[in-house]
Amino acid sequence: MAENKKETGKNDAGKEAVLPPKSEFSEWFNSIIDIGQIMDVRYPVKGLYVWYPFGFGIRKRVYNIIRDVMDNSGHEETLFPLLIPETEFMKEADHIKGFEDEVFWVTHGGVTPLDVRLALRPTSETAIYPMYQLWIRSHADLPLKLYQVVNTFRHETKHTRPLIRLREITSFKEAHTVHATWDDAKNQVDEAVGLYTDIYRQLSVPVLISKRPDWDKFPGGDYTIALDTIMPDGKTLQIGTVHHLGTNFAKTYDITYENAEGEQEYANQTCYGISERSIAALISVHGDDKGLVLPPAVAPIQVVVIPVLFKDTTEAVMKACNDVVESLRKTGLRVEMDASDMRPGAKYYKWELKGSCLRIEIGPRDLEKNSAVLVRRDKGEKQFVSLDGIAETVGAELKQMADDLYTTAEEKMNAMIVPCETVEEVVAQIGKGVATLPWCGCEECGMKIEEETNGSILGTPNLETEIKKGKCPGCGKEADQTVYIAKMY
């Protein structure tokens, strides 16, 4: 009875209680991770989670995109060991300071204590650079551009959450490049920012690019450019970082090359990374009250075909559905037919939750008109399309959907950025989105601003927007830059 459902169910429509509204973002995110079958959070170690096959299917496609972008820009994939000897790890002082509080250590082999403890990599600089020291001899070896996709470990003390703050990052794509000059490395940083922007464009995720303030740069690096996106609750999520390492690590690990004049010089290096936060971003940016909305490029099921079955017409409808499935698969699409014995309505909800991009319904009424009902996941409106040439129709819709997702997301993001001039304005904006604020650039004012606004300075926009004149709220002096301020994940 409907009355019973209303009493016991969690939502008043009497529907099966499943997903909280996206306006309660934290709840929504936790639920979608679970019932969207992204990850199982029940693994009994804090901060470690299990990829469901469905979630892994998304991951696989996201990382295919990442690999393609890397491979097509002169990078080569490689693989370094998980364990790093303490002796190597401890060489770079600033780097250690940045990570030592959160390193997991392997201390025993069986019951025997190890002479040299082994770190589970929190990131791989100290694993890779000793080898670079051996590999790099002359300027002819440069530039060297390698990357790997690995798991890394950090003993996070803050609240862990799937995809966003993990003790085992399962999907860390890290690139490590070596160049002759500082400027060469700088150009590589700029290229990497472009590559990452491209990757996120393919995921229809808009990004903010900024140069992190000095106190927030990569430990041991010269400077850091970061990519952030704005989550639905107004907090920003850092979803990519690019670091210029200068010659800092080269000096530590003695990475030198012989230049054209026959002299040994220290190499300049960069490193940059993307993790499964990319997946957190794409889920959070596009999803809605009904569940996942996935860009066609990464949706495990791009098209679901749902037969509307009645006794007398079952055979004809099934045949028509099979024909459609076959013709779509021929064009390389990931298509599934749901011929289970759920009611059609229940199937619609199920596949909307799972983020299937397009739904095709075919019933007896459609067959009479040689047509089908087509529904795009992001729009939700039904349209009637001819069964003739349906593969072309579907292809065009998917393409349009990818573009629309980006446009919509970008508009939403831009609406969450508000230019501010005073601390008070920033305070009002923090929690709703990102504020911009003039800043003189000194650390003292930066700290003061962060404290008074209860936000974090993301950094200075990298790509040249118009520089707004204004006074730094910290010291009152004329500011020479504008910064993003927000609550960060």
Add this chain to the structure above:
RNA sequence: GGGGCUGUAGGGUAGCUUGGUCCAUCCUGCAAGGCUGGGGGUCUUGCGACCUGAGUUCAAAUCUCAGCAGCCCCA
């Protein structure tokens, strides 16, 4: 780093204040079957749980302590 809260079937819950009514309630899920089928149908039958350990007690889901795990707030 500091503080608060929570842990009952796969998921969500009732029971806990006042120990015994509890071989633990309801919804959902899952399995089998019937009638069905264009936006979460319905009926029948079945499956499935007190986080772990120690303690108090004649008796613990219920009280105490510790561990583990999770959630929220503050820095």
